[in-house]
Amino acid sequence: MAGIWIFVEQRDGAIRKVSMELLSGGKELASTLGEDMAAVLLGYQVGPMAEKLAKCADRVYVIDDPLFQYYSADSYGESLANMVHTYDPSVLLGGSTFMGRDLFPWLASRLATGYAADCTDITIGDDKGIIAKRPMYGGKVLADVVFPQARPQMATVRSNVFPLKSLEEAARGEIIHIEPKEDSSTIRTKVERAEKKATGKVDLTEADIVVAAGRGIKGPENFHIIEELAEVLNATVGTTRAVVDNQWRDHNDQIGKSGKIISPKLYMAFGISGAIHHTMGIDTSKVIVAVDKKPNALIFDYADYGIVGDLFQIVPALTAEFKKALSE
Amino acid sequence: MDILVLVKQVPDTEAIIRAQSDTELDIENKYSLNFFDEFAVEEALRIKEKLGSGKVAVITLGSKKAVDALRRGIAMGADEAFQIEDPALEEIDGYATAKTLAKFIESQGYDVILCGKQAIDDDSGAVGPALAQFLGIPYLTSIVELKIAADKKEARAAREIEGGTEIITCPLPALFTAQKGLNEPRIPQVAGVMKAMKAQIQKFDLKALGLSPEDIRPKTKILKFYPPGKRPPVKMIEEEFPKNVEVLVKILREQEKAI
Ligand SMILES: Cc1cc2nc3c(=O)[nH]c(=O)nc-3n(C[C@H](O)[C@H](O)[C@H](O)COP(=O)(O)OP(=O)(O)OC[C@H]3O[C@@H](n4cnc5c(N)ncnc54)[C@H](O)[C@@H]3O)c2cc1C
Ligand SMILES: Nc1ncnc2c1ncn2[C@@H]1O[C@H](COP(=O)(O)O)[C@@H](O)[C@H]1O
Numbered sequence: 001m002a003g004i005w006i007f008v009e010q011r012d013g014a015i016r017k018v019s020m021e022l023l024s025g026g027k028e029l030a031s032t033l034g035e036d037m038a039a040v041l042l043g044y045q046v047g048p049m050a051e052k053l054a055k056c057a058d059r060v061y062v063i064d065d066p067l068f069q070y071y072s073a074d075s076y077g078e079s080l081a082n083m084v085h086t087y088d089p090s091v092l093l094g095g096s097t098f099m100g101r102d103l104f105p106w107l108a109s110r111l112a113t114g115y116a117a118d119c120t121d122i123t124i125g126d127d128k129g130i131i132a133k134r135p136m137y138g139g140k141v142l143a144d145v146v147f148p149q150a151r152p153q154m155a156t157v158r159s160n161v162f163p164l165k166s167l168e169e170a171a172r173g174e175i176i177h178i179e180p181k182e183d184s185s186t187i188r189t190k191v192e193r194a195e196k197k198a199t200g201k202v203d204l205t206e207a208d209i210v211v212a213a214g215r216g217i218k219g220p221e222n223f224h225i226i227e228e229l230a231e232v233l234n235a236t237v238g239t240t241r242a243v244v245d246n247q248w249r250d251h252n253d254q255i256g257k258s259g260k261i262i263s264p265k266l267y268m269a270f271g272i273s274g275a276i277h278h279t280m281g282i283d284t285s286k287v288i289v290a291v292d293k294k295p296n297a298l299i300f301d302y303a304d305y306g307i308v309g310d311l312f313q314i315v316p317a318l319t320a321e322f323k324k325a326l327s328e
Numbered sequence: 329m330d331i332l333v334l335v336k337q338v339p340d341t342e343a344i345i346r347a348q349s350d351t352e353l354d355i356e357n358k359y360s361l362n363f364f365d366e367f368a369v370e371e372a373l374r375i376k377e378k379l380g381s382g383k384v385a386v387i388t389l390g391s392k393k394a395v396d397a398l399r400r401g402i403a404m405g406a407d408e409a410f411q412i413e414d415p416a417l418e419e420i421d422g423y424a425t426a427k428t429l430a431k432f433i434e435s436q437g438y439d440v441i442l443c444g445k446q447a448i449d450d451d452s453g454a455v456g457p458a459l460a461q462f463l464g465i466p467y468l469t470s471i472v473e474l475k476i477a478a479d480k481k482e483a484r485a486a487r488e489i490e491g492g493t494e495i496i497t498c499p500l501p502a503l504f505t506a507q508k509g510l511n512e513p514r515i516p517q518v519a520g521v522m523k524a525m526k527a528q529i530q531k532f533d534l535k536a537l538g539l540s541p542e543d544i545r546p547k548t549k550i551l552k553f554y555p556p557g558k559r560p561p562v563k564m565i566e567e568e569f570p571k572n573v574e575v576l577v578k579i580l581r582e583q584e585k586a587i
Contacts, residue, residue, distance in 0.1 A: 011490075070494075073457070073460075073461075073466075073467070074466065077461075097490060098469070098470060098487070098488060098489045098490060099489075101453050101469065101470075102457060102469045102470075103457075104457075105422065105452070105453065105454035105455075105456075105457040105458045106457035106458065106460065106461045106467070108423065108454070108458065108547070109423055109426055109427075109457070109458035109461045109462060110461050112423075112547070113423075113547055114421065114423065114546075114547030114548035115422065115423070115452075115454055115547075115548070116548060117446075117451065117452040117453055117454060118451060118452075118453075131551065134451075135451065135556065136449065136450055136451055136553075137339065137345045137448070137449055137451070138341060138448060138451065139556055140344075140345040140346075140556070141345055141346070141347050141353060141553050141554070141555065141556070142553070142554050142555070142556050143550045143551075143552070143553050143554075144550065144551040144552050144554075145548050145549070145550055145551065146548070146549050146550075146551045147547065147548055147549075148548075148549050149547075150547040150548075188466040188498050188499055188502075189466050189467075189468060189496050189497070189498040190496065190497050190498070191494055191495070191496050192484070192495040192496065192497060193494075193495050194489070194492060194493070194494045194495075195492050195493050195494075195495065196491055196492040201491075203490035203491045205490060206490070209586070209587070233587060251472075251488075251508065251509045252488070252491070252492070257341060257363070257448070258363065258364075258508040259508075265586055266580065266584075266586040266587065276341065276342070277341060283556060286586070287580070287584050287586050288559070289576065289580070290562075300562050300564070301562070302559060302562075303559075303562045304559065304560065304562060304563065305562065305563050305564075305565060305576060305579060305580075306562045306563070306564045306565065307564070307565050307572050307573075307576065308564070309569060309572070313569060314569070314572075314573060317569070317570050317573040318573050318576070318577065321570075321573050321574060321577045322577055322587065325577055325581060325587075326587070
């Protein structure tokens with residue numbers, strides 16, 4: 001029994017960034033343990049992605065089958081359970097995405113093993129087991145979780161936890177094709193269609209830069225100044241629940257307890273008061289900038305840099321200044 | 329149509345919570361029904377109301393405080409309440425919780441099981457999928473819309489995914505985990521609260537379920553709790569506009585290398 005497995009998530013022909021980050025982190029964990037790292041890729045017409053992964057991992061397990069075009073625990077989960085039984089990895093990591101958080105707890109219970117959700121670090125303990133660090137109670141407490149006996153040790157990990165490294169040429173991995181046992185009658189959940197928002201932007205949970213506005217923006221008609229700043233920085237736009245409740249933005253854009261947990265390299269908050277339910281969602285951001293007209297706004301307790309001022313003055317000026325700086 | 333809803337009493341989002349020692353938390357005594365479970369209860373009631381028949385039962389696994397979650401469910405309109413309580417269940421993980429709940433639910437008739445997307449204490453989101461696995465039924469997580477077909481044999485749900493939603497169908501019985509956006513939970517009326525105070529709660533312990541402590545041994549262990557790292561104190565940029573904007577951009581580029 002050995003080896004670290006990374007569940008590689010793909011949608012629409014592209015590998016998720018968090019999966020590439022996990023391959024980078026997994027490589028280091030594997031070398032600390034003196035074990036191999038394998039990538040597991042399930043989907044349909046994923047050949048080119050498998051080739052790419054073979055340059056990063058020691059082995060790539062692939063299922064390439066029309067039944068695997070859409071994710072379902074009945075297909076992905078059952079197959080993974082079989083693969084784990086056959087090859088016996090000691091660790092299985094995946095991204096803390098909607099798919100990862102749907103699949104992993106199901107799979108862990110199927111394998112009668114342990115699972116740690118939404119982790120912000122994975123390290124190796126003295127006993128060579130993994131230590132999964134995870135926020136609980138909305139980030140008020142952190143916990144180190146260990147897996148006393150059960151294997152594989154399963155965890156989902158947030159974006160931007162492991163730095164993305166160039167792994168190509170690190171390995172020339174073997175590609176192992178697996179025939180699925182499922183047929184269309186065993187897959188009970190059927191995806192009728194996916195409705196994508198046409199923004200073409202990286203999702204909030206994966207974005208390197210997030211710019212957000214709260215109720216201070218006053219109305220949906222003013223969001224264009226935030227969009228323009230986002231455009232210049234190639235950032236994703238986020239918001240607060242107060243804004244979503246007013247129907248100024250879609251719930252998809254909400255950051256916080258009842259929205260999305262983000263961990264970008266830079267988070268900029270404009271006209272956001274900094275209620276605990278909101279800041280729970282931004283705790284693991286690297287640099288936080290806040291602009292609010294109230295000097296005592298709670299958000300300044302969380303920010304690294306703050307400006308007291310009117311967002312309607314500051315945001316356009318920032319957009320212009322970044323534009324200037326980036327064109328130099 | 330029989331609908332089971334899993335409910336959990338958890339520290340309120342406003343409660344102060346601190347790591348007291350490596351293994352103990354100091355939790356302010358402010359508890360409420362898990363935020364996401366309210367959507368689950370509400371959805372169950374709406375399905376029943378729409379079909380004009382059926383039964384909604386609320387189920388919890390937990391000791392004393394957990395009863396309040398059941399009473400809240402009854403006050404909102406649930407018909408029945410079940411509590412699974414046993415000293416051996418005090419310190420268990422999602423795996424063991426799901427396994428125990430599955431053992432109880434196997435003895436119940438049901439068409440739909442609803443639970444929260446995650447409990448806001450452990451923030452795991454593990455119990456729903458694990459329970460569906462133990463029961464061998466399909467499941468959909470993080471749903472924001474649910475429609476039961478007229479023949480009551482199929483459901484169509486919308487689930488949130490990155491950057492959009494997916495519309496998925498599945499046969500019943502099935503399990504669904506509720507995300508915010510599914511509905512607007514009702515506030516219990518006085519009559520409901522009165523009913524809840526008098527409601528009889530049916531209790532089960534491990535023995536009644538035919539489980540031994542060995543069966544529910546957790547698969548994970550918390551080595552230690554600790555407070556989140558404090559963010560360094562904020563640096564306010566005090567220059568007048570527009571100088572402050574220039575300074576900020578310079579810091580973000582040159583010092584933080586964030587852009
Ligand atoms: C169970 C629960 C879950 C919740 N989940 C979430 C969640 O997931 N996400 C979330 O965000 N909230 C959540 N909330 C709501 C949260 O408590 C706050 O109500 C919300 O975050 C406030 O949003 P806001 O900062 O946009 O608005 P406000 O609190 O109204 O703040 C607006 C800010 O804008 C500033 N401002 C106004 N005009 C200007 C200007 N011209 N220039 C600069 N600044 C200006 C004001 O000084 C103020 O600080 C939740 C609440 C509960 C009870
Ligand atoms: N002890 C419990 N009793 C009843 N339901 C629970 C319990 N723990 C978790 N659940 C349900 O499972 C959901 C997910 O919980 P968790 O996996 O702990 O995040 C919750 O929203 C509840 O609906």
